Amino acid sequence: MYNTRYFYVLFLFMCLNHAMCFSQNKSITITGLVLDKQTNQPIEYATIAVLDNQSKKAITGSITTQDGSFSFPTEASNFYIEISFMGYTTKTINNFKTANHTINLKTVLLEQALEGLNEVLIQAETSQTVFKLDKRIFNVGKDLSASGASALEVLNNVPSVSVNIEGVISLRGNQGVQILVNGKPSVLAGDDGSTLGIITADMIERIEVITNPSAKYDAQGTSGIINIILKKSENRGLNGSATLNVGVPNSNSFGLSVNKRTEKFNLFSQLGFGIRTYPTDFESINSDLSTNTTITNIGDSEFDEKFANILIGADYYINERNVLTLSGSYAYEVEDQTAASVFHQSNASNTLTDSWNRDENTEATNPKIRYELQYKSDFKRHEDQSLIISALGNYFHKDQSSEFNNITTFGDLDDFKQESRTDYRLEDYIFKLDYTHPFIEHYTLETGSQYTINKVSNDYAVSNVIGGVWVEDPNLTNIFDLNQYVFAVYTTAAYEANKWGFKLGLRLENTKMNTLLEATNQTDEQNYTNLFPSAYTSYKVTDDFSLQLGYSRRINRPSLRQLNPFSNIRNNYSISEGNPDLQPEYTNSYELTSIHKFEKLSFSMSLYHWYTTDVVEYITVFENNVSISKPENVGSNNTIGFEANGKYSPLDWLTINGDLNYNYFDRSGLFESQSFDFKGNRWSATLTSKVDLPADFDFEISGNYNSKYETLQQKVSDMAFVDLGVRKKLVKGRIILNLSVRDVFASRIDETTTTQPDFYLYNSRQRGRFINFGVSYGFGKGEAMQFSGQRR
The missing domain is CATH 2.60.40.10 (Immunoglobulins)
Known part of the structure; x- marks a missing residue:
C-alpha cells in the first residue's frame, strides 16, 4: 500500500x-x-x-x-x-x-471622456453652457464671429456678460465684476480692460460665470466672478497649432501653440506677435446753461500697437498622485496713439467766438510678467480628495509720454502746448492653499486660505510751455502709491446626490490698505474685517427639469483707477479723476434658477435680487465749461432682475441661441445735501443663428441689442449691432479658414448725455467695422484654431 x-x-x-x-x-x-x-x-x-x-x-x-x-x-x-x-x-x-x-x-x-454628471447642456454645436451647483461654465467653441478676436469679444458672446467699447466688463449690467485667469487674479485682467486683448479667443478653453460665488472664492466683485480658463493640452506626444490672421483695419498676427506630453512631463508653450490698429471717432458737447456758452469737440484717433508674447510651462508628474507645475509668461507691447480734434466755442446767441485744433501724440511701452508655481496632491482614499498649494506673481510696467498741441484757428486765444508722462508700476503676489475632503457618501468639505499683496506706484506729471520752457504743473503732478493686503480663510460643506444638493460656506477676509500722495504727503489708511456667507441648493425635479437657489455676500473694493486722483488731460474740458477716500461697496445677492430640457429645446430662467450699500457712482461737477467726473459713495441700490437663455435646434443644420436680461432698480442716496433717489430699468438681448452648409461650410450671424438706461446723472443711449462669420474646414478639420465681420453695419456707438440744472454734456465714441481673415493649422493631436497670437 x-x-x-x-x-x-x-x-x-x-x-x-x-x-x-x-x-x-x-x-x-x-x-x-x-x-x-x-x-x-x-x-x-x-x-x-x-x-x-x-x-x-x-x-x-x-x-x-x-x-x-x-x-x-x-x-x-x-x-x-x-x-x-x-x-x-x-x-x-x-x-x-x-x-x-x-x-x-x-x-x-x-472615446474622449465626458465629465460632469447631472449637468445640463444649453449649447452644443458651437459653444456650450454647463450648469453646476454654484456656477455656469461656458465651454468656448469655434464661434465663427469670434475668429481672430480677443477675450473681450468672446466675453461679449457669453450669456449675462457685456463689454463696452472701452473694454469695461459688466455682468447682468453691473460693472462690479471680478475677472480671474485660471482661477487667479492677473495683470491681464487689471483695471484697464483692454489688457485682456493679450488673451485671444483661440487660447480660451472655457469661461466660468459665477453670479453667486461660494465662500471658496475671493469675495471681490459685487455682481460676481468671471473666470477665464486657458487651454493647456494633455495629449501625449507632440501637438500644437499655428494661426495666421490678417484684417481691416490693420490686423496682422501670427500665433504658435506647442505641447509635448511624455510619461513624466507635460511641456506647453505659446508664442504670438503682430500689429493692430483701432480707429475711433468721437464727439463731445459742453454747455454752460447759466451763461449759454457751448464748447463742441469733434475728432478721430488711431491707436496702433505692436506686441509679442510668450508663455512656457511644465507639469512634472512626481508620481500618479502628485503634480508640480511651473509656468511663466512675458509680453511686450509698443503703443502709438495719434488724435486730431477740432474745438468750437459759441456764445449765448450761438455765434462762433473761438476755434482751435488739438493734436495728440502718445507713445508707451508695456512689459508684463507672470509666473506661478503650483503643487497638487491627490489622495488614494478618494478620487476627489486633493491638496493644492500655489504661489503667483504678476508684474506690469507702463512707461508713457504724451504731447498735446493747441493751435488757434479763429479768435484771440493763445496757442499752447502740454505734455504728460506716466511711470506706472504694479506688483501682485498671491499665496493660496486649498484642501478638498470628501467624506461619507455625497458629502464634501473644503477649506483653505489666501494671502494677497497688491503694490502700485503711479508717477504722473503734466507740463506746460511757459516762456518757451517746459514747466511742470504742481496741481497735476504727484506720485500716488497704493499698498493693499488681504488675508482670507474659508470653509464650505456640501452634499450632492442625484436628486438634491446643497452647499454652505463662510469666508473671513481682513483688508489693510494705505495710499500716499508723495508730493503733498497726503495719506489714507483703512483696516477692516468682514464675514462673507454663501448658501446654495439644487433639486432635480425630473431628468429634464432642475431648480437652483443661491445666496452670497460680496464686496467691491475700489480699483486703482477709482482711487487715483490724477486728471486725464486728453480733453481739457472733460476731465475724470479718482477719489482716494472711496469706500468699498457691499452686496447681498439672491438668485433662483430653473433649467429645462426638451428634445430640441433647452433653456434656463433666473430671478435675481441685489441689495448694494455704499454704491459707487461718478458725480460730475461743472465750472468754466470744464466738467470734472469723480467717483463717490452715494446711497444704496435695490435691483430685481430676470434672465433667460437657451438653445433651439429645429433642424439638423440650424441652431439658434438666445439670451435676454432685464432688471429694475431703485436707487436711494444723498450727496452734499442733494437727493439722488430715482428708479429705472434696462434690458439687453442677443440672438445667434448657426447654419451648417454643404461642403463643410458653416455660417453664423449674431444680433445684439442693449437698451437705454439712466445712472445718477447720465442717460446712456441704446445700441444695436450685428456680427457674422463664415468657416470652411479642410483636411478633416486640420486646416480651418475663417472670415469674420464684427459690427457689420458700424452701428455700435457708445453715447451718453448729462442734463443738470446748470449744465449739459454729450459724449459719443465709435470704432466701426472690423473684418478679419484667418488660417489655422493643427498638427499632432492638436486642433486648429488653438491660438491666434492676436493682441486684442
Whole structure:
C-alpha cells in the first residue's frame, strides 16, 4: 500500500511539473493599435494592462508607441485586458481569441471622456453652457464671429456678460465684476480692460460665470466672478497649432501653440506677435446753461500697437498622485496713439467766438510678467480628495509720454502746448492653499486660505510751455502709491446626490490698505474685517427639469483707477479723476434658477435680487465749461432682475441661441445735501443663428441689442449691432479658414448725455467695422484654431 501511495504521489508530481513546464513555455503575445475614435489619430503612451480575473490585480502590461501600436508577451492564463489613457474612457476587453500564441486586438478606438454628471447642456454645436451647483461654465467653441478676436469679444458672446467699447466688463449690467485667469487674479485682467486683448479667443478653453460665488472664492466683485480658463493640452506626444490672421483695419498676427506630453512631463508653450490698429471717432458737447456758452469737440484717433508674447510651462508628474507645475509668461507691447480734434466755442446767441485744433501724440511701452508655481496632491482614499498649494506673481510696467498741441484757428486765444508722462508700476503676489475632503457618501468639505499683496506706484506729471520752457504743473503732478493686503480663510460643506444638493460656506477676509500722495504727503489708511456667507441648493425635479437657489455676500473694493486722483488731460474740458477716500461697496445677492430640457429645446430662467450699500457712482461737477467726473459713495441700490437663455435646434443644420436680461432698480442716496433717489430699468438681448452648409461650410450671424438706461446723472443711449462669420474646414478639420465681420453695419456707438440744472454734456465714441481673415493649422493631436497670437 505504501508503494502504491508513493507511486500516485510521484505520478501527480510529474504531471504538475510537466504542466508547469508547459505553462512556462506557453508565452502569449498581445498586439494591437489604439486610435482616437473622433480624429482617428494614434494615441501615444496609452496603457495596456493585463489583469487577473479573480483578484482584479494587474499582472503585466505595456504602453503604446508613437504610432499607437503595442506588442508585449504575457504568460497569464486567466485574465482580461484594460486599455486606458488620460482624458479617455477606459475600454475593458474580456472576449478575445488566441491564434498561434498571439492575441491580436487589431484597432481599438478610445472615446474622449465626458465629465460632469447631472449637468445640463444649453449649447452644443458651437459653444456650450454647463450648469453646476454654484456656477455656469461656458465651454468656448469655434464661434465663427469670434475668429481672430480677443477675450473681450468672446466675453461679449457669453450669456449675462457685456463689454463696452472701452473694454469695461459688466455682468447682468453691473460693472462690479471680478475677472480671474485660471482661477487667479492677473495683470491681464487689471483695471484697464483692454489688457485682456493679450488673451485671444483661440487660447480660451472655457469661461466660468459665477453670479453667486461660494465662500471658496475671493469675495471681490459685487455682481460676481468671471473666470477665464486657458487651454493647456494633455495629449501625449507632440501637438500644437499655428494661426495666421490678417484684417481691416490693420490686423496682422501670427500665433504658435506647442505641447509635448511624455510619461513624466507635460511641456506647453505659446508664442504670438503682430500689429493692430483701432480707429475711433468721437464727439463731445459742453454747455454752460447759466451763461449759454457751448464748447463742441469733434475728432478721430488711431491707436496702433505692436506686441509679442510668450508663455512656457511644465507639469512634472512626481508620481500618479502628485503634480508640480511651473509656468511663466512675458509680453511686450509698443503703443502709438495719434488724435486730431477740432474745438468750437459759441456764445449765448450761438455765434462762433473761438476755434482751435488739438493734436495728440502718445507713445508707451508695456512689459508684463507672470509666473506661478503650483503643487497638487491627490489622495488614494478618494478620487476627489486633493491638496493644492500655489504661489503667483504678476508684474506690469507702463512707461508713457504724451504731447498735446493747441493751435488757434479763429479768435484771440493763445496757442499752447502740454505734455504728460506716466511711470506706472504694479506688483501682485498671491499665496493660496486649498484642501478638498470628501467624506461619507455625497458629502464634501473644503477649506483653505489666501494671502494677497497688491503694490502700485503711479508717477504722473503734466507740463506746460511757459516762456518757451517746459514747466511742470504742481496741481497735476504727484506720485500716488497704493499698498493693499488681504488675508482670507474659508470653509464650505456640501452634499450632492442625484436628486438634491446643497452647499454652505463662510469666508473671513481682513483688508489693510494705505495710499500716499508723495508730493503733498497726503495719506489714507483703512483696516477692516468682514464675514462673507454663501448658501446654495439644487433639486432635480425630473431628468429634464432642475431648480437652483443661491445666496452670497460680496464686496467691491475700489480699483486703482477709482482711487487715483490724477486728471486725464486728453480733453481739457472733460476731465475724470479718482477719489482716494472711496469706500468699498457691499452686496447681498439672491438668485433662483430653473433649467429645462426638451428634445430640441433647452433653456434656463433666473430671478435675481441685489441689495448694494455704499454704491459707487461718478458725480460730475461743472465750472468754466470744464466738467470734472469723480467717483463717490452715494446711497444704496435695490435691483430685481430676470434672465433667460437657451438653445433651439429645429433642424439638423440650424441652431439658434438666445439670451435676454432685464432688471429694475431703485436707487436711494444723498450727496452734499442733494437727493439722488430715482428708479429705472434696462434690458439687453442677443440672438445667434448657426447654419451648417454643404461642403463643410458653416455660417453664423449674431444680433445684439442693449437698451437705454439712466445712472445718477447720465442717460446712456441704446445700441444695436450685428456680427457674422463664415468657416470652411479642410483636411478633416486640420486646416480651418475663417472670415469674420464684427459690427457689420458700424452701428455700435457708445453715447451718453448729462442734463443738470446748470449744465449739459454729450459724449459719443465709435470704432466701426472690423473684418478679419484667418488660417489655422493643427498638427499632432492638436486642433486648429488653438491660438491666434492676436493682441486684442
